[in-house]
Amino acid sequence: MPATPVADLELDLDAFEGPFDLLLTLLLAENLEPREVDVAAIVVAFVERLEGRGEVDLEACGEFLVLIAALLELKARLLFPEEAAELEGLEPEQAAEELARRLAEYRRMKEAATWLAERLASQRDRWFRLGPAPLQPRGERRLAPQPPAALAEAIRALATPPPSVSLAHMALRFPPVSQFLERFRALLARRSRFDFEQEVGGLSRVEQAVAFLALLELRKTGEIALSQPAPFAPIRVSRADSERTPQWTARSA
Amino acid sequence: MDSPLRLISTNPLDRLARTIEALLVVAAAPLSVAELAQATDDDSERVEMALALLSERYCEGRSGIVLERVAGGFAFRASRDAAEACARLFERPVERGLSQAALETLAIIAYLGPCSRPEIAKIRGVAADSAVASLVERGLVAEAGRERGVGGAVRYRTTPLFERVFGLESLAALPRLDDLAEDAEGLRDRLLEVAEARAS
Known part of the structure; x- marks a missing residue:
């Protein structure tokens, strides 16, 4: 990579x-833990340096943005390994590969953009007419002649009032939330965790909805912890005390 | 010796060529062989023969109008000799002030399209919204459906105008990406070399 104003930006961080x-x-090269790198401090260093120069180097700013975004992405992946299904199980080695791949892809597109700019310059002496193409509308379908009686019949069918809406569901009876509260509490007294789907599998739709409300209630009171690896994946319920404490903090991000 | 007044020939291919000439003068965008065949009510092979005739007649150095094969069809343009005069009278709104960001976005859409704004942002590392909007406004890219799934992002592709402005016969005329820059492995190896050099 050629030396640029971004590449030789001097950093003085805790970890580096x-x-x-x-x-x-x-x-x-995986000689440094991404979670120890304070990205905000790098941004501050870069901004200070920009200010010191007294002029805005857009090229350098652009490159910095790409690099810092790539760094943030790499860090985010290592901090939240199960965050996105597509990145699940991505080893640091693969993440590094991915970063290099993306940098190369961006570089290729930059080269392609340069090619386009040169091409455009070489086409400066080609002049042609521009404007909306005045083409005849095509594919126009002509309707076959219809007997008036048949048309009236068709309109009559459309004019029939729609069937009245059923209100049967208004009379649905809901089981009490407390029933599920007790059931889940009892379950968690015996086991540290369970799968929500498995527990409510045999129940009706309405009962499942009430069971879910009970789940939310328990979460609100802090009795349980909920986790779901991806949208629509099974919901795992565990006792609040068995919840894994996160290793990172807002400060480290 | 031919009489100088014998301008209109009775040769049927010549007559077809004259009709095609007229169609191309009226058209504001390149016309494909299929479109010309349909409009002239003739077959594609004869249309191509007539186009070959016209290409000889309308070429650089021989005529102020040049027939060119561009954007998947045929179109008339001014000869390069007349470029300066054209520039004094006309404007080039499509490519005026095309920024580096817009060119990069255009390159991504031309090579990888149809693709969505999030996909473009992923490659460029910054949001592509304003660049895409400017390209749409210029008519260089257009919407081409949505990504799969509910609420999928709008995807974009380049337009025939893009090929025309950049003088490309089709998107296939773009150079291969591999010829433009080194691959990911090369880049990674060089990064690692730098790391080793510094460590020692």
Whole structure:
């Protein structure tokens, strides 16, 4: 990578001291833990340096944005391994590969953009007419002649009032939420966790909805912890005390 | 010796060529062989023969109007000799002030399209909203359906105008990406080389 104003940006972080390109290289080579890198501090360092120069180098800003975004993505993946299904099980090695792949892809597109710019410049002496193409509308379908009686019959069928809406569901009886509260509490007294779907599998739709309300109630009171790896995946219910404590903090992100 | 007044030939292919010439003068966008065959009520092979005749007649150095094969069809344009005069009178609104961001976005859509704004943002590392909007306004890209699933993002592709402005016969005339830049492995190897050089 050629030396650019971004690559030799000097950083003084808790976890790392040196130029930005070395930091990136160490991350790619897995010699440095991404979670220890304070991204905000890098941004501050870059902004301070920009200010020190007294002029805005758009090229450098653009490159910095791409690199810092790639770094953030790499870090996010390692901090939240199960965040997105497509990235599940992505090892640091693969994440590094992915970062290199993306940088290369972006570089290729940059080259393609350069090619387009040169191409455009070479076409400057080609002049042609521009404007909306005045083409005849095509594919127009002509209707076959219809007997008036048949048309009237068709309209009559459309004019029939719609069937009245059934209100049968208004009379539905809901089981009490407390019933499920007790059931789930009893269950968690015996086991540390269970799958929501398994527990309510045999119940009616309305009962399942009430059971879900009970679940939310228990979550609100802090008695349980809920986890779902992906939208529509099974909901896992566990006792609040058995919940895994996160290793990271807002500060480290 | 031919009489100088014998301008209109009775040769049927010549007559077809004259009709095609007229169609191309009226058209504001390139016309494909199929469109010309339909309009002239003739078969594609004869249309192509007539187009070959016209290409000889309307070429650089011989005529102020040049017939070119562009954007999947045929169109007339001004000869390059007349470019300066054209520039004094006309404007080029489509490509005026095309930013680097817009060119990169255009390159991504041309090579990977149809693709959505999130996909473009993923490659460029920044939001592509304003670049895409500017390209749509210029008519260089257009919507091409949505991604699968409920609420899928709108996908974009380049338009025939893009091919015309950039003088491309079709998207296949774009250079191969592999010829433009090194691959991911090469980039990674170079990054690792730098790391080793610094460590030692």
